[in-house]
Amino acid sequence: MPATVVVGTQWGDEGKGKVTDLLAGSMDVVVRYQGGHNAGHTVVVGGDSFALQLVPSGILYPHITPVIGNGVVVEPGVLLAELDALAARGVDTSRLIVSGNAHLIMPYHLELDRVTERYLGKASLGTTKRGIGPAYADKAARVGLRVQDLADPKIFRQKLDVALKEKNAVLAKVYNRLPLRAEDICAQYLEEYAPRLLPMVGDAVAVVHDALASGRQVLLEGAQATFLDLDHGTYPFVTSSNPTAGGACVGAGIGPRAVDRVLGVAKAYVTRVGAGPMPTELHGELGDLLVDRGREYGTNTGRKRRCGWFDAVLLRQAVRLNGLDEVALTKLDVLDTLETVKVCVAYRDGDELLRQPPYHQSVLHRVSPVYEELPGWRCELGRLGPGDPLPPEAQQYVAFLAEQIGVPIRLVGTGPGRDQVVRLAA
Numbered sequence: 001m002p003a004t005v006v007v008g009t010q011w012g013d014e015g016k017g018k019v020t021d022l023l024a025g026s027m028d029v030v031v032r033y034q035g036g037h038n039a040g041h042t043v044v045v046g047g048d049s050f051a052l053q054l055v056p057s058g059i060l061y062p063h064i065t066p067v068i069g070n071g072v073v074v075e076p077g078v079l080l081a082e083l084d085a086l087a088a089r090g091v092d093t094s095r096l097i098v099s100g101n102a103h104l105i106m107p108y109h110l111e112l113d114r115v116t117e118r119y120l121g122k123a124s125l126g127t128t129k130r131g132i133g134p135a136y137a138d139k140a141a142r143v144g145l146r147v148q149d150l151a152d153p154k155i156f157r158q159k160l161d162v163a164l165k166e167k168n169a170v171l172a173k174v175y176n177r178l179p180l181r182a183e184d185i186c187a188q189y190l191e192e193y194a195p196r197l198l199p200m201v202g203d204a205v206a207v208v209h210d211a212l213a214s215g216r217q218v219l220l221e222g223a224q225a226t227f228l229d230l231d232h233g234t235y236p237f238v239t240s241s242n243p244t245a246g247g248a249c250v251g252a253g254i255g256p257r258a259v260d261r262v263l264g265v266a267k268a269y270v271t272r273v274g275a276g277p278m279p280t281e282l283h284g285e286l287g288d289l290l291v292d293r294g295r296e297y298g299t300n301t302g303r304k305r306r307c308g309w310f311d312a313v314l315l316r317q318a319v320r321l322n323g324l325d326e327v328a329l330t331k332l333d334v335l336d337t338l339e340t341v342k343v344c345v346a347y348r349d350g351d352e353l354l355r356q357p358p359y360h361q362s363v364l365h366r367v368s369p370v371y372e373e374l375p376g377w378r379c380e381l382g383r384l385g386p387g388d389p390l391p392p393e394a395q396q397y398v399a400f401l402a403e404q405i406g407v408p409i410r411l412v413g414t415g416p417g418r419d420q421v422v423r424l425a426a
Contacts, residue, residue: 002260003218005248008225009264009318011234011272013298013305015330015413016265020057020221022411022421023263028216030058031208033251034071034241035223036105036132037078048089049416054079055086055096056221062092065211067204070101071241071251073135074147076193098197099204100148104189106160108167108180109134115175136240138163147201150194157186205253212258220248220259226318234364237276245322264324264407266315268332268397271296271305277361279369280308280344294334309342309371312404317357319407327405329398330413332390333381333420341376341397344369345404374400381414390422398424 004023008014024030037053050060054074058064068074083093109131117129138144143163149156160182168179211218222243227233229244241247245262249255269290272278282290290296290307297304318324335341347354347367358364377393384390390398390412402409412422 002215003212003220003254003258004261004263005220005222005245005259005322006263006265007222007245007248007322007324008228008243009266009315009322009324009327010225010270010311011227011276011278012223012225013271013273013296014225014265014267015328016221016225017052017057018330018413018416018418019263019265019328019411020219021060021418023219024058024061024064026217027058027061027064027219029065029067029208029211029218030056031067031069031204031218031220031252032056032072033069033220033222033248034243035239036073036130036135037075037082038130038132038223038239050086050089050091053082055082055093058219059086059091059093059096064095065207066096067207067252068096068098068102069204069208069252070099071247072099073103073105073132073139073241074098075105075131076150076189076197080193080196096200097202097204097207098147098200100146100151100201101204102147103135103139103144104147104149105131105135106145106163107185107188108164108171109138111171111177111180112167115171115177133240147197150189151198151201153186153190156190157182160185208252208254212254218258220252222248222251226264226321227314229321232321234276235361237274245324262323262325264315264318264322264327265330266310266318266327267294267330268310268335268401269294270308270311270314273298273303273305277364278306278308279313279347279364279367280311281306282308289337290334293337294331309344309369310401311344311369312401313344313347313355313357315401315405316355319405324407326408326410327402328411328413329401329409332394332398332412333414335376335397336380336382337378338376339378340373342371342373343397343400343404345372346370372400382420384414384420384422386419386421386423388422 056066058066112134113129113131145159171177224239224243228239287307349367375393377391414420
């Protein structure tokens, strides 16, 4: 049963969309297994850029069945707008299947996300304010509404009334906000969204298992990344779901034995958006250079990303947490102009040298990185074709990273385009 998981190994924005797109050519089904529209994938095809939020990257291939799995939280208006934008550019979106068990992001989730972040002030988490966390919180509290509820107006209204009783009380009494009207929400979700969304809804678990049983190739793609994982990330500066490889099984409805390959995606440096510890973060001119050369702004939010040197300590942990078989390294070309490049090989906490991340958050906040410095290659990697070798210094850098993290690097991205990639020999 040939299922492949593609997972981010840092704090997101590693280029999972491009890697998924490269793999998708040999796949039959592509499943998005968690997250919401707070994480986007950018795919460049023939010079055209596609910024995907909820729709799986496989939508760009006509032979693929794209699936939004049960682990995703769906904002119907955003999904429909994304599908309309793709259709306007000639992409066939009729193949999309949306799990009926996926949870809906509701208007009160958006409102609560916004007011909570303002209320926290300096202690805010830096969320995208798109209702993702509150939607997952309701899912865990068993008061969420699911996509399938759109098919039964009576059940939808009953669940909505229960939810609004509490949400409106919180909005009014804690945050001094006006209550939301059930009638307005029903009009939007049942009359506007449901007629368009329901034809796409199906039994996503059955679709995936039927594909696996018949020997077809299934690709599972997540949003965010390992160190934004709710359980294993830099809590509380994390997302509200499990982007790690184990989350793929839950979010797509398959068992672990169905997965025979786990591919991690890492940038040749690191970035993160929002608050939270980042031991190798660069400030000043060098950090700005990486932002400019890497176009490090959020796909959906436009927020400037924090940049730093490659952190091999984090990647070793990502290898363990996900059971990685290999790594695809992206954006190596961003480092083209540098005379030397650095890699964090350990953390120092006082007299103690750490080769794995400390379990205690206070230690992670105070560690200092220990670097190895390597020569830069000082040439434009973007000019290389798939059959061209990397320059010796770039080969040395990639080989050093592979040695540090303990798994092979098979794929190296040298630019945003589909053809800007170098495949390394096994």
